[in-house]
Amino acid sequence: MxxxxxxxxxxxxxVFAPGPKPGNPVAVVHDADDVSTEQMRSFANWTNLSETTFLLRPSRPEADYRLRIFTPRAELPFAGHPTLGSAHAWLENGxxxxxxxxxxxxxxxxxxxxxxxxDGLSFAAPPLRKSGPVEPAVLAQAVASLSISPEQVLGSNWVDNGPGWLGIRLATAQQVVDLKPDFAAMGDLLVGVIGAFEPGGPADFExxxxxxGLDVPEDPVTGSLNAGLALWLRSEGVVAGDYTxxxxxxxxxxxxxxxxxEADTMWVGGASRTVIRGSVRL
Structure with missing residues (x-):
């Protein structure tokens, strides 16, 4: 049997989709307290989304619920769009x-x-687990994997709040759009790149x-990265307040x-909407 x-x-x-085009989907399994870690890993691999989450009863009295977050390959301690999407699903489910x-x-x-x-839900950017300058050899690998020259980099920093992000700032949003990354050269690095629009653009930054390395070559919309970038950019005076x-x-x-x-906190927010609702057999 x-x-x-x-x-x-x-x-x-x-998640993060206020208009007609989609944002980034997250699969959410509710009431998952008796789902084994292996079942979670297997299901996350099967959905093949950037993240799949499992809602459980909290183990700490301050918490409303506990969340486990998986990419197709690994479990993450934190991720942004799964946090917003799972909170949305938890509220919608009672x-x-x-x-x-x-x-x-x-x-x-x-x-x-x-x-x-x-506009939806927002989360407080968690403190960085790792910040500061990127080691020269690591930065050189990241820059080469983006197929750009070192002279194009306006700044770089570790912006790791759990997944392991390093951030690179370019001069313009168009430079970010034009990137043609070499994923084999990138290896296991998690690289986030940001560049500014001219005033009046569709947002402040791209x-x-x-x-x-997490089987997510390019993540569509990324809360954890944007949270880390926000703390870095604010600390260096690149941004002084709210931005998009x-x-x-x-x-x-x-x-x-x-x-x-707000004060010492950066809030990361966006729209969330449930597209599929039903049951899953595990």
């Missing part, structure tokens, strides 16, 4: 936060605060995110990320 199969509520949520208008997510990176806004990011352009997506600066 085969192993027992159980059914779980399931949502697939599109979740009741302990504080009105606010949520607390427990995940591998600790506790993450979220809040509701007119961002692209590359993670071939367009992402996913090259992939035909319509991602829009809002970054809101």
């Amino acid at each position: 085969g192993a027992a199969v159980n059914e779980y509520p399931f949502s697939q949520v599109d 979740g009741q936060p302990s504080s009105e208008g606010q949520l607390v997510q427990e995940c591998g990176a600790g506790l993450v605060n979220l809040r509701r806004t007119e 961002v692209r995110a590359f993670a071939p 990011v367009r992402q996913g352009t090259v992939l035909g997506r319509g991602g829009l990320v809002t970054l809101t600066s």
